[in-house]
Amino acid sequence: MLLLNIFKYNKSMKKIIIITGASSGMGAEFARQLSVRKCEDGGKIDEIWIIARREDRLKELSAELTGGSGAFVPLIKPIAVDIGGRKGGEIIGGLLAKEAGGVVIDTLVNNAGFGTYGRFDSTDIKWQLDEIDLNVTSPTAITWAALPYMERGSRIINTASLAAFSAMGCFAIYAATKAYMLSFTLGLAAELHSKGVKVIALCPGPVDTEFSQVASEGVRNKVLHGKKPYAVVRHCLRSLEKGKKIAVMAPKWKFKAFLPRLFGRYFTAKVTMLTEKRPSKKD
Ligand SMILES: NC(=O)c1ccc[n+]([C@@H]2O[C@H](COP(=O)([O-])OP(=O)(O)OC[C@H]3O[C@@H](n4cnc5c(N)ncnc54)[C@H](OP(=O)(O)O)[C@@H]3O)[C@@H](O)[C@H]2O)c1
Structure with missing residues (x-):
């Protein structure tokens, strides 16, 4: 039943990109880099839906991306x-269903998410459950709602x-939420x-x-040793073009991803807790 539009697709349908968490960070960068995307069939993207809660930020990004040189945007x-x-x-599904004339999703970027620094037992449970809702339930539900609007060549x-x-x-x-996201992605890719x-x-x-500002509730304002979103997003889009299923950019990150396989996940859980201090309001 899914991917029905493969069979119903016609050239007059609108091609869109959907990006969640686009008001800042990597989501905004995805919007910048995907706004110049050419589709696999040589066609153009008609619309990019940028989604987040802060309307002012989204409007600023929209103005930034449309205020350019006059080339097609x-x-x-x-x-x-x-x-x-x-x-x-439900929200994304509802918006897609309202599209008169039909719509094809070229790329869906499930990017909205946040972290919570601190011990599980001393961090507000509602906040932590909201984290699971946004990082796990939401992209799962959005993907399910989006799949019927995808065709050969679409990307997630x-x-x-x-x-x-x-x-x-x-x-x-x-x-734990990100382990779900990785596992879900690979299963879906298969x-x-x-x-x-x-x-x-x-x-x-x-x-x-x-990210750190949100995760530490304002205690830490900068992600320590953070790479530039531009480079991370560019590497991800190139990896996707090459057919890779996982994008890990820096050699140091690849090494760190390998360590739990070598020493076991409990060991790395303890080591990261002791060596990577993540400040929270409760400290
Ligand atoms: N930065 C890092 O070091 C890092 C590393 C690995 C993975 N990540 C992941 O990268 C993704 C993007 O995060 P980022 O680093 O770019 O941080 P960010 O700048 O804080 O971006 C998070 C985005 O999610 C949106 N968002 C948060 N709650 C939302 C909600 N309830 N509904 C809709 N949108 C919501 C935020 O917009 P509003 O506040 O306007 O809603 C914002 O646009 C996240 O999934 C994060 O877990 C980050």
């Missing part, structure tokens, strides 16, 4: 909405993390391979975004 559509949990799928990018490869003390829920839909998990180490 897709319509950048800011959608200011909270997509946490199951409602994420799921932002996981280097944390996906290991369990982590004092970052326990976050690492299922969709024969349909010609490419799926990749982006697994970066530290990236210079607003």
Whole structure:
């Protein structure tokens, strides 16, 4: 039943890209780099839906991307909405169903997410459950809602993390949500391979975004030793073109992803807890 539009697709349908978590960091960078994308069939992207809660940021990004040289730019559509949990799928599914004339999703970027620094037992449980809702339930529901609008050549990018490869003390829920994202991505990639839909998990180490500010509730304002979002996103898009299923950019990150296999995940959970201090308000 899924991927029905493969059979219904016609050239007059709108081609769109959907990016969640696009008001800052890597999501905004995906919008910048994908706004110049040419489709596999040589066609152009008609619209990019940029999704997050902060409307002012989305409007700024939309103005930045459309205010350029006059060359063809897709319509950048800011959608200011909270997509946490199951409602994420209902919202995106509802917007897609409203598209008169039909729509094909060229690329879906499931990127919205956040972390919570600190011990599990001393961190507000509602906040941690919201983290699971946004990092796990929401991209799952959104992907399910989006699949019927995909065709051969469509792509799904799921932002996981280097944390996906290991369990982590004092970052326990976050690492667990990203392990889900990595596993979900690979399973989906296997299922969709024969349909010609490419799926990749982006697994970066530290990236210079607003991530730490949110995860530490303002205690730490900068991601330590963060790489530039531009480089991380560019590497991910190139890896996707090459048919890779996982994007891990830096050699140091590749080494770190390998360590849990060597020493076991409990060992790396303890080591990361003791050596990678993540400050929280409770400290
Ligand atoms: N930075 C890192 O070191 C790093 C490393 C590995 C993986 N990641 C992952 O990369 C992804 C992007 O994060 P980032 O580093 O770019 O951090 P960021 O700058 O904080 O971006 C997070 C994005 O998610 C959006 N978001 C948060 N809650 C939302 C909600 N309920 N509904 C809709 N949108 C929501 C935020 O926008 P609003 O606040 O406007 O809603 C923002 O656009 C996340 O999945 C994160 O886990 C980050």
